[in-house]
Amino acid sequence: MHPAPSIILFSTLSGLGYGLAVMLGLGLLDPALVSTKTAHLLALVLITGGLLASTLHLGNPQRAWRALSQWRSSWLSREGVMAVATFVPLLASAWASLFHDMRLPLVGLLGAVMCAVTVYCTAMIYASLRAIQAWNTPLTPACYLLFSLAGGLVLVAMFATLGGSLSGWIALAGVSALTAAWTAKWAWWRRLRTMAPISTPASATGLGGIGAVRLFERPHVNENYLTREMGYKVARKHAAKLSLLATAAGGILPSLVLLAATISGTGIAIIFCTLAFAGFALGSLIERWLFFAQARHAVMNYYGG
Amino acid sequence: MTLLPTTRPPKKLGLVIDLDVCVGCHACVISCKEWNTGGYGAALSDQDPYGADVTGTFLNRIHTFEIVPEGGEIVGEAGDARIVHFPKSCLHCDDAPCVTVCPTGASYKREEDGIVLVDEDKCIGCGLCAWSCAYGAREMDLAAGVMKKCTLCVDRIYNETLAEVDRVPSCVRTCPANARHYGDLADPSSNVSILVAERGGFDLMPEQGTRPVNKYLPPRPRDRLADKAMPLAENSDGAKGFFAWLDGVLDRI
Ligand code: SF4
Ligand code: SF4
Ligand code: SF4
Numbered sequence: 091m092h093p094a095p096s097i098i099l100f101s102t103l104s105g106l107g108y109g110l111a112v113m114l115g116l117g118l119l120d121p122a123l124v125s126t127k128t129a130h131l132l133a134l135v136l137i138t139g140g141l142l143a144s145t146l147h148l149g150n151p152q153r154a155w156r157a158l159s160q161w162r163s164s165w166l167s168r169e170g171v172m173a174v175a176t177f178v179p180l181l182a183s184a185w186a187s188l189f190h191d192m193r194l195p196l197v198g199l200l201g202a203v204m205c206a207v208t209v210y211c212t213a214m215i216y217a218s219l220r221a222i223q224a225w226n227t228p229l230t231p232a233c234y235l236l237f238s239l240a241g242g243l244v245l246v247a248m249f250a251t252l253g254g255s256l257s258g259w260i261a262l263a264g265v266s267a268l269t270a271a272w273t274a275k276w277a278w279w280r281r282l283r284t285m286a287p288i289s290t291p292a293s294a295t296g297l298g299g300i301g302a303v304r305l306f307e308r309p310h311v312n313e314n315y316l317t318r319e320m321g322y323k324v325a326r327k328h329a330a331k332l333s334l335l336a337t338a339a340g341g342i343l344p345s346l347v348l349l350a351a352t353i354s355g356t357g358i359a360i361i362f363c364t365l366a367f368a369g370f371a372l373g374s375l376i377e378r379w380l381f382f383a384q385a386r387h388a389v390m391n392y393y394g395g
Numbered sequence: 396m397t398l399l400p401t402t403r404p405p406k407k408l409g410l411v412i413d414l415d416v417c418v419g420c421h422a423c424v425i426s427c428k429e430w431n432t433g434g435y436g437a438a439l440s441d442q443d444p445y446g447a448d449v450t451g452t453f454l455n456r457i458h459t460f461e462i463v464p465e466g467g468e469i470v471g472e473a474g475d476a477r478i479v480h481f482p483k484s485c486l487h488c489d490d491a492p493c494v495t496v497c498p499t500g501a502s503y504k505r506e507e508d509g510i511v512l513v514d515e516d517k518c519i520g521c522g523l524c525a526w527s528c529a530y531g532a533r534e535m536d537l538a539a540g541v542m543k544k545c546t547l548c549v550d551r552i553y554n555e556t557l558a559e560v561d562r563v564p565s566c567v568r569t570c571p572a573n574a575r576h577y578g579d580l581a582d583p584s585s586n587v588s589i590l591v592a593e594r595g596g597f598d599l600m601p602e603q604g605t606r607p608v609n610k611y612l613p614p615r616p617r618d619r620l621a622d623k624a625m626p627l628a629e630n631s632d633g634a635k636g637f638f639a640w641l642d643g644v645l646d647r648i
Binding site for chain 1: 397398414424448449450451452453456457458459460461462463464465476477478479481483492494495496497498499500501517518519520521522523525526527528529530531534535536537539540541542597598599600601602603604611613614
């Protein structure tokens with residue numbers, strides 16, 4: 091699948107934003123601190139920026155409101171509805187922290203749950219597509235949720251440090267979430283490498299009974315919408331290298347520096363936590379790029395890809 | 396409304412495509428584009444139409460496959476390998492994922508005849524329906540920003556201003572080889588149902604769980620080249636019937 095920058099940015103940014111919002115909703119930070127107020131604003135900016143980025147690839151964005159109507163059947167519509175609804179508790183929590191130095195525990199909890207549900211809906215847009223076998227697995231929502239939570243914890247660790255105190259257990263929770271997220275991702279990659287394709291040129295043409303089927307000529311000499319949108323292929327050896335790079339930058343580095351931050355002075359800890367976040371952001375972007383670039387669409391059986 | 400009809404549509408209109416007969420002439424591709432660029436919804440645009448990088452929206456495309464039996468040889472040499480031209484357009488699936496994934500209600504399947512359509516005034520051009528279709532039957536029109544797909548020429552088949560013979564999809568009307576058949580696949584006595592039953596019509600990618608309405612007829616077994624070789628003129632062994640008699644007479648003269 092073509093790795094469109096707008097969709098990669100959307101899912102990475104909004105994943106980070108929702109993860110941070112979950113942690114704020116659970117009350118991991120002191121609402122009176124300036125750093126916490128900044129964290130609330132950052133979560134809202136990341137979520138809104140992500141949603142705006144996702145409208146960039148629409149052919150007719152002026153009608154985007156219509157996408158809220160089909161929640162009974164469509165995960166994309168469910169995601170839209172949840173994203174809009176989740177703004178209510180998130181804005182209320184941000185307001186309480188910014189202007190009243192307080193936390194609304196129930197609203198926070200509700201917001202946290204709704205954030206997780208929104209991320210789940212995003213993941214199910216992809217996981218529900220049978221035509222893209224790489225995505226069509228419960229491991230896809232598992233990865234999206236764990237990456238969002240891990241990102242939230244890395245960000246919360248950064249803001250806790252900025253607020254003056256990084257508790258050891260936030261760092262530990264962060265390391266656990268990072269481990270879980272990358273373990274799930276490696277399971278996803280393993281499945282991708284080892285699965286037998288459910289659809290082949292033989293089943294796509296129904297001619298497998300006669301012999302080995304292979305494309306002789308495409309319908310047209312030039313590219314078309316389908317080959318541009320779904321014909322992207324990344325070389326296996328590059329994919330292997332990129333997944334190692336992503337894990338190193340987004341999993342191992344953040345884990346090590348988060349642990350180091352708990353035993354260093356505030357100044358150094360701030361640098362360490364920022365480094366953890368930068369590494370995680372880079373690793374997630376690579377991971378999300380691969381998510382698209384590695385996925386093969388069943389239609390490629392008709393295009394020899 | 397992107398829920399699929401809950402009752403079984405009384406009619407299942409669709410195409411039956413005969414892979415034994417299609418010669419890959421692309422006439423149906425052109426007639427489809429010609430009819431539909433001026434018919435239902437937005438025009439089918441081309442980008443860079445007179446340049447080297449021309450691309451455009453098509454609702455029907457012909458792929459060509461090479462099929463080599465086990466132990467066979469490559470196409471173009473002796474052996475049983477063969478070329479099959481493979482027309483492909485929307486199959487108007489009964490369990491159409493393109494309908495249920497649509498967030499806006501633009502994609503729908505008609506209750507009365509099972510045709511899958513896009514209401515372009517509602518379409519936001521998100522492209523998710525094209526992703527969900529394993530068959531590549533949907534293409535986004537880059538000029539209009541809305542999703543285009545085969546309408547089964549819904550503006551022809553019920554159009555009483557057309558002569559009766561023209562009330563079939565444009566591709567079917569055009570095909571010079573009679574490789575395309577149109578009819579009601581829910582009616583076991585229809586022309587298309589009979590063809591499917593007699594020729595062993597099949598579904599494309601049944602494993603995708605989409606239950607396509609359109610069916611494909613397999614190529615008939617091919618004569619082996621070796622069996623058809625003409626006896627050489629110098630050699631009359633194995634001549635039968637009239638030729639055996641003629642052979643004998645000529646030998647005696
Ligand atoms: S062929 Fe594709 S576009 Fe047509 S109904 Fe089936 S899934 Fe939808
Ligand atoms: S491109 Fe249009 S028809 Fe397709 S899913 Fe999006 S809104 Fe629906
Ligand atoms: S017009 Fe008929 S013979 Fe020609 S490509 Fe189309 S289906 Fe095949």
